[in-house]
Structure formats: structure tokens, C-alpha cells
Amino acid sequence: MAVATNVTEHGVALRGEPALTPVEMVARAEAIAATLVDRQAETEERTFYAEDTHEEFRRAGFYRILVPRRYGGLEYGIDTFMRVAMALTRGCPSTGWMYCLGHAHALVVAALFDERAQAEIFAEGDFICPATVAPSGTAERTPGGDWVLNGTWHYNSGSPYATHFIGHTMVSQAEGEPPAPMMFIAPRSQWQRVPGSWGKQLGLKGSGSHSITMENGVVPGHFTLATHVSQVDVSKGTPGRALHGNPEYGGGQLSFMVIEDAALAVGMALGALDAYEELMRDRFAMFQFNVPRTKDPDYQYWYGQAAGMIATGEAAVLNAIQQWMDICAQGPAAVTKEREMRLAAICHQVVDLCWHAVENYLFPTAGSSAVRQGERIERVWRDMSMFHSHAGFAVFLSTIAKRELAKARFGVEDEH
Known part of the structure; x- marks a missing residue:
């Protein structure tokens, strides 16, 4: 399991419980999962897991598993994260799905974005960020280099308690060339959740997979990448691998x-x-x-x-x-x-x-x-x-x- 060793070097105080081991983290998830079984009906009715469950996840450190230690995270690696997600899903599929697809994208940010962006994005330590792969909406570049986005993005599992949102849109290239995908990460202040957009599906009714809408939402230029997350080539290295010294961020x-x-x-x-x-x-x-x-x-x-x-x-x-x-x-x-x-x-x-x-x-x-x-x-x-x-x-x-x-x-x- 890869864990960065640069915490002391950068003077960052690890939040939470420095002595907590990955094994103990998984054991916490298994214990919490047992309490989720009897709450599945209410989770489906609400269309996302309860606020007290969210707070329990937060206290347990689940939202910091993939966040780099440099920014107060636990940086346990994907093995711990996947075991936690499996355990929670065993207790309640909707809850496990919502948690997994909400926190997983910490790895995306830690791998692909530069140091300036990561320092701002991970400033609060806990990280919950739904993402969609289907490009939608429109984006206009401002003279200062920011992007103004408008549109609606569907199927955002994990959105009820999210701190950020990762989406894609199509932007114009040079004259005569077709539009190309742009990936962006938007802070919670720049978008709205559409709660009524989920719950009538056959299953996963409690996964919090709501739609997200942006009306003149502003995203800084360094919060964008000229690519689609599924098309990223990491074979020449990534900003995160170099920044954190952790191979998993590459x-x-x-x-x-x-x-x-x-x-x-x-x-x-x-x-x-x-x-x-x-x-x-x-x-x-x-x-x-x-x-x-x-x-x-x-x-x-x-x-x-x-x-x-x-x-x-x-x-x-x-x-x-x-x-x-x-x-x-x-x-x-x-x-x-x-x-x-x-x-x-x-x-x-x-x-x-x-x-x-x-x-x-x-x-x-x-x-x-x-x-x-x-x-x-x-x-x-x-x-x-x-x-x-x-x-x-x-x-x-x-x-x-x-x-x-x-x-x-x-x-x-x-x-x-």
C-alpha cells in the first residue's frame, strides 16, 4: 500500500487520528454497515443516506481515505477505500454506492490537478465529489481566464453532501476544428442540486444520484483540464505522482x-x-x-x-x-x-x-x-x-x- 511520507517535510498536521490503521478503518466500516441494514427503506424514501449517517462517516474518516496527507487526508490507498466501499454496500447498496461514487474522485483530483488547484480543492480535508462522464452544458472563457458554465448534468451519485462536482462540457477549439471535451471541478457554491431528479428508478433509489445545475457558475481556469477523465494518459507521469511521491496518484x-x-x-x-x-x-x-x-x-x-x-x-x-x-x-x-x-x-x-x-x-x-x-x-x-x-x-x-x-x-x- 502506497503512503506518502512528506507530511513532516511540509509541516502539515494530520487531522483526525494519526494512529488509525487501514485495518481499523475497514473494521469501522463493517461495524457501521451492520447498522445500515434496517435503514434501507428510509434511505430509499429519502433518496440518500441520512445526515446522522453522513456525520458518522465524517467522524470515521471515510471522506479522507483518498485525500493526500499533504492536505490533512489519510492517503490509505485504493485497497482500503474499496474494502470500505464493499463493506458499506453489503449493509446497504444505495449507501455504499453513494459513498463510493462521492469520495472516489479524490483520487482523480490528487492525480491530475496541479499543486495550486489541489491546495484549494482539498482545503477542508473532507472531500465528496460526484462526477458525470457525459458532457453537457456550455462554457464561456472570461478575459481573466475563468470559465462560466451553464447547464444540467445528470446522475451525480453522492451529491446531497458534496463539497465539489466534477463534470465535462464541450468547448470550441481552433477555427475549423470540432469541439473537444473539457473536464472541470466546481466548488459547492457554484452549483445547485435538483433533489426531485431521482427516486423513481427501479433500484439504487437511495444513492443520491441527483441532477446538478449551474447558472453562470464560475470555475477557475486551473480547475479545468482539456481532456475527458476516461481519456487521460498517465503513462508519462502525473502532477500528483510528482507532488505527493505516491505511485497511486499516477x-x-x-x-x-x-x-x-x-x-x-x-x-x-x-x-x-x-x-x-x-x-x-x-x-x-x-x-x-x-x-x-x-x-x-x-x-x-x-x-x-x-x-x-x-x-x-x-x-x-x-x-x-x-x-x-x-x-x-x-x-x-x-x-x-x-x-x-x-x-x-x-x-x-x-x-x-x-x-x-x-x-x-x-x-x-x-x-x-x-x-x-x-x-x-x-x-x-x-x-x-x-x-x-x-x-x-x-x-x-x-x-x-x-x-x-x-x-x-x-x-x-x-x-x-
Whole structure:
């Protein structure tokens, strides 16, 4: 696990608990996750997790896991972050999703933006920042170099308690050239959340994935990058790797994002397995009067098959995390497109395994009373169904990533 060592050098006092270990951080998440199970219905009704949950996350240090130590963060690395996200998702998929996609982008900022921007963005220590990949809105450059943005950006998981927002828009280039994407990060003071824009979906109703609107929002020029986050080339180094001395702030951004998908899928499936285990212990087998499900051969098989599939997915995502970290440690040139797409291919298989464990074994054999609206397995089934409509999975992981892996391997260039 990469951790920067420049705290003393820069005279920065680490906020919170300097002695807290990554293992203790994950244990905190597991303990909190247990309290989230009974609050899933209220989270869905509200469309985001409660303020007291947010405060508990803040006190636990969850919003500083990926923030550089230089700015008062914990800088534990993506392994700790992903384990925390998995644990929270196991307790409540919506809460885990909202937390994960809210804090994950601390890594993006710490890797890609320069020292001046990072010092301003991370000034408060805690960092929650939803992001969208679809360009939207309009941007006009001011004489002073700032950008004035107008528009609406949808699907911003983590927005209710956000400190910032990362979006993309299209900006004009030289005359005769098509517009190009620009990535920007906007402070909370420059945008408004649209609360009524989420909650009617099939699943992940409590993920806080609201729309964000900007009316003449001002973003400083050094808070923008002339690229799209999915197209960033880190193979020649990043500002963050040089600034913090931490290889993880120079890792592949696209592969990091898809590892989030895999970790969330594992967390959801583990939650369904927990619920199924309770049913195994508390209920009788069908057509086997007074025989506990734990002693019924069919239920033993269904549980064991699902447990094995989910455990395989968990092992694969933990290995993908380790591969990502190992690649970072090898240096910027090691972050190749082929390696990023191979990690993406692993993540697709993880999500597929977890989904099929729930869809084929846990959901259909739990019993009709256990899949009524609001029951835990029913909720996970809805959430994972919704997950499958997410463009990151349905379009990128399922199709594009496979082609890009083959093209990278065989050196095939796009013709256009």
C-alpha cells in the first residue's frame, strides 16, 4: 500500500487520528454497515443516506481515505477505500454506492490537478465529489481566464453532501476544428442540486444520484483540464505522482473507475447472501415438512453455488486492486491501455458472477415472501438490475472494453 511520507517535510498536521490503521478503518466500516441494514427503506424514501449517517462517516474518516496527507487526508490507498466501499454496500447498496461514487474522485483530483488547484480543492480535508462522464452544458472563457458554465448534468451519485462536482462540457477549439471535451471541478457554491431528479428508478433509489445545475457558475481556469477523465494518459507521469511521491496518484483513471463497479457488485451480492443465510437458518425447506433449509440438499446446493460464485468475484476484485497498485509501483510507463483494459475485463466478469449468483440462485429460491417489496433480497435484486442499466457496465464493460483489449493487444489502430 502506497503512503506518502512528506507530511513532516511540509509541516502539515494530520487531522483526525494519526494512529488509525487501514485495518481499523475497514473494521469501522463493517461495524457501521451492520447498522445500515434496517435503514434501507428510509434511505430509499429519502433518496440518500441520512445526515446522522453522513456525520458518522465524517467522524470515521471515510471522506479522507483518498485525500493526500499533504492536505490533512489519510492517503490509505485504493485497497482500503474499496474494502470500505464493499463493506458499506453489503449493509446497504444505495449507501455504499453513494459513498463510493462521492469520495472516489479524490483520487482523480490528487492525480491530475496541479499543486495550486489541489491546495484549494482539498482545503477542508473532507472531500465528496460526484462526477458525470457525459458532457453537457456550455462554457464561456472570461478575459481573466475563468470559465462560466451553464447547464444540467445528470446522475451525480453522492451529491446531497458534496463539497465539489466534477463534470465535462464541450468547448470550441481552433477555427475549423470540432469541439473537444473539457473536464472541470466546481466548488459547492457554484452549483445547485435538483433533489426531485431521482427516486423513481427501479433500484439504487437511495444513492443520491441527483441532477446538478449551474447558472453562470464560475470555475477557475486551473480547475479545468482539456481532456475527458476516461481519456487521460498517465503513462508519462502525473502532477500528483510528482507532488505527493505516491505511485497511486499516477495510476490509470479508467481502470480505477471500473474497479469501483466490481467492488460495488461484490458488496451487493454479499448482502444478498447474508439475507439468504438468515432464511436458511430460520425457515423450512419446500416440500420437506419440518426440515430446516440448512439440512435440505437443494438449499445446500443453491447456497453453496452462490457463495462460491460471490467468493470468486471477491477474490478477483481484490486481485484486480492489487494488480492496479503493482502497475502504479512499476512506474508511469507501465500504465498501458492493454493493462487497463485487462483490468476492465476482469471487472466485467466480477459483476457478471455476482449478478448471476443473485439472479439464478438466491432470488428465485428465497421464497415469494422473501422477495416482497422492501425485503433485503428483493432490494438487492432491484439494485443489481439497475446497476446493469448503468452505461459503465452495459456499454463500456460489456462491449467496448473487450474490443479495446483486443485492439491494444494486437496493435490495431482506429481508422477514424
